[in-house]
Amino acid sequence: MKVGSGEYTYELIEDFAKLPEGQTFGLISRVTSDAENRIYVFQRKDPAVLIFDRSGKFLSSWGNGVFKRAHGFKIVGDRAYVTDQTDSVAMIYTLNGKLIKQIGTRGAHSDTGCEDWHNLPLRAAGPFNHPTEMLPSPSGDLYVTDGYRNSRVHRFNKDGELIQSWGQPGKTAPGDFHLPHSLAIAPDGTVYVSDRANQRVQIFTPDGKFIGMWTGMGGPNDMARDANGTFYLCEQATDTSQAAVSVRDGNGTVITRWESDPMHAMGIDPAGNIYVGKTRQCRVDKYARVH
DSSP states (O other): OEEEETTEEEEEETTOSBOOTTOOOOOEEEEEEOTTOOEEEEESSSSOEEEEOTTSBEEEEEOTTTOSSEEEEEEETTEEEEEETTTTEEEEEETTSOEEEEESOTTOOOOOSOSOTTSOOSSOOSSOSSEEEEEEOTTSOEEEEEOSSOOEEEEEOTTSOEEEEEOEEOSSSTTEESOEEEEEEOTTOOEEEEEGGGTEEEEEOTTSOEEEEEOSSSOEEEEEEOTTSOEEEEEOOOSSOOOEEEEEOTTOOEEEEEEOSOEEEEEEOTTOOEEEEETTTTEEEEEEEOO
16 A cells, blocks of 8 residues: 655554564554664564564564653664653664663652643653653754653753753743653754644744744654755644644654644655554554655
8 A cells, every 4th residue: 555645755664573473562653664674663662662674574672671661762863762761761772772871869849730631731841751752863962752741851960960941831932842752853963742632843943932833734753854954743643633644844844744643753764764662552564765
């Protein structure tokens, strides 16, 4: 089956990533690739990190007993940037699973007055209360969305020291967040934040000044930006629309979009192929780019 249109047309390959005989996926929180087109799946099950080659063949795994609730997993260069949601820590790993740095204390949550992410936190607070994603900027600073029980973006230096935080609980104004869930960062340091429960992407300067926002979408679960400045979003269903994958230009304008079963995870490889983690089926599908 083909989806998309024009230069962004894809062939769907269902159940792309093949586990060893007798094994099954847990809920797939993130899926991404490295520079060698290896595919990394971050799942809520041990081992948490599963690695596949470009044909979907299983290669190796790591992360047994390490993560309480897998959430964020992005690769930049030869490092994996990871968040454990319920243990409230952000970590940097080598691609074979060696811990390089941890920010935060496991199980220590900042005081936002929030016990249920469906409700807005009573107040914004420092790092962390159920963080969702970490990414480095070209400057070396580290950005973390702190979303399930907080409403902030935190900026750290490369050593993990907090520089600043911004955002507050809210539904409409610039800088209001209700579940900041994913990140993309442009080469000039511009920060794109998926504000999931508010069904929008907010855009900020590297020091947190509001630039603009994209609206008219399902709740953005995951987001990626390719080297050409094209954005890829996997969107949650809303009251009026199904879950979908959208491809957008640098202004947020939809280039192409297609509906899908629910997804929490979406990533791209250097060739422009798209990978999604289906939450109901617990599998990885590939959208192989054909144009």
